[in-house]
Amino acid sequence: MSELLIAMNLAYNTTIKARARYELAQQGPRCGLPAPCEAVRLWHALASAWLLQSDKRFWVGIHSPAYPQGLLALKDPPLILFGDGRLDLLTTRSIAIVGSRSATRTGLGNAQGFGKAFAQARWVVVSGLAEGIDGAAHAGALQAQGGTIAVLGCGPDEVYPKHHAALKRQIIEQGGLVLSEYPPGTAPQAGFFPRRNRIIAGLADALLVVEAAMRSGSLITARVASELGRPVGAIPGSIHSSQSKGCHDMIKKGALLTETAQELMEEAQACLPEFKHACVLQEDDSDCHTEMTCTMDTGALQDEELGRVLQCLGHDPVHTDTLAQQLGLGSEDTLAVLTELELLGLVLGESGNRWVRANGVF
Structure with a gap:
């Protein structure tokens, strides 16, 4: 019996309750399981074909050295994992x-x-x-x-x-x-x-x-x-x-x-x-952009009206009409300014004709 079939039999043999399979897994890779049921054999055939389609594809069982150690702390860790990639x-x-x-x-x-x-x-x-x-x-x-x-x-x-x-x-x-x-x-x-x-x-x-x-x-x-x-x-x-x-x-x-x-x-x-600690993609973290907020330079805005609307807008959604009342502008004029600010990437339109400041994370 192949190693993959053994691992899949442990993970998917529904003739044994899940808790019993976890207990058997603790006994080692060749624990006393019954013969694979028909469903397990079908899944094994599909998995074998899928794995052969790309050299990036792999599987790891719970007893594999490559199995993620962090998952072993779970009450019910996955008994097998299929991966596509690194x-x-x-x-x-x-x-x-x-x-x-x-x-x-x-x-x-x-x-x-x-x-x-x-x-x-x-x-x-x-x-x-x-x-x-x-x-x-x-x-x-x-x-x-x-x-x-x-x-x-x-x-x-x-x-x-x-x-x-x-x-x-x-x-x-x-x-x-x-x-x-x-x-x-x-x-x-x-x-x-x-x-x-x-x-x-x-x-x-x-x-x-x-x-x-x-x-x-x-x-x-x-x-x-x-x-x-x-x-x-x-x-x-x-x-x-x-x-x-x-x-x-x-x-x-x-x-x-x-x-x-x-x-x-x-x-x-x-x-x-x-x-x-040693397993990082690269050691140099100096290029990390960790600050997730940005300051809007309203002084750089050519139109004073754009600056007024932006200054009045916060990070809680505000309806166009409410903003227009606060600014003493017409709703259509306010909407036109908001649209221009959106094109500049400074505000975001939410559902229900509401608006917020962009948070600068892009």
Whole structure:
């Protein structure tokens, strides 16, 4: 029996309960399992074919020397992992970025900006390739030509959401890694994503929540990371935004209120396991752009009216009509100024004809 079939039999043999398989795994790679069932043999055939299609593809079982040590601290570590991309990223220092699928433009900007800053400092960015914050975090890391790991809630040959297929391909082509505990041919299912989150928490040396509602899977990921002893940060937002409530609750309970990438990197560096101190993509961190805020030079604006509108606008969304009343301008004139400021990259338009200052993370 091949090593892959043995590992897949341990991970996927449904004739044995999951807890029993974890207990058997502790006995060693050749524990007393029954013969592979038909489903395991089918998955093995699909996995073998998938692995042969690219020299970037690999698998690691829980007994492999290449298995990520951080995952062993989980109560239910994945018994096998399939990867497409750089295997060495599994042992490189990393920070996870998670958050809402229904992110605001400010949240997306923060996720992309922090992802870029972490990658510039040679930290691998870990996330889940999901809509919203996850996708923006991966994009930021790629923009900095850095490493990023996308942990999937489906087989490594699948993608969810479908329109992230190009992003997934770019991650692999630019030297990142796509990772899954599910065998090739496994379609995404709702129950897979919460389990995917524990892998994100286990892989990373710290975790940042960008935006999260009170009932969010990101908060579960943060709780797992905290239980593992990883530093956990959260970005505060508007008191009026439902997407900030989860982050605010985390901060109240002890999460690091995170304003710059440097803050969380310092926390993570202090907690790094010994073997990761030498495992960085590059040693020079001097080019890290860690400050995530910028000062708007309103004096440089040619039109005094642009400066007035920008000065009046804050980081909480404001309706056009409300802003017009505050400035003593007509709604149409105010909207025209806001549109011009948006073209300059100084403000962002939110849903419902509301506006905020750009946060300068791009």
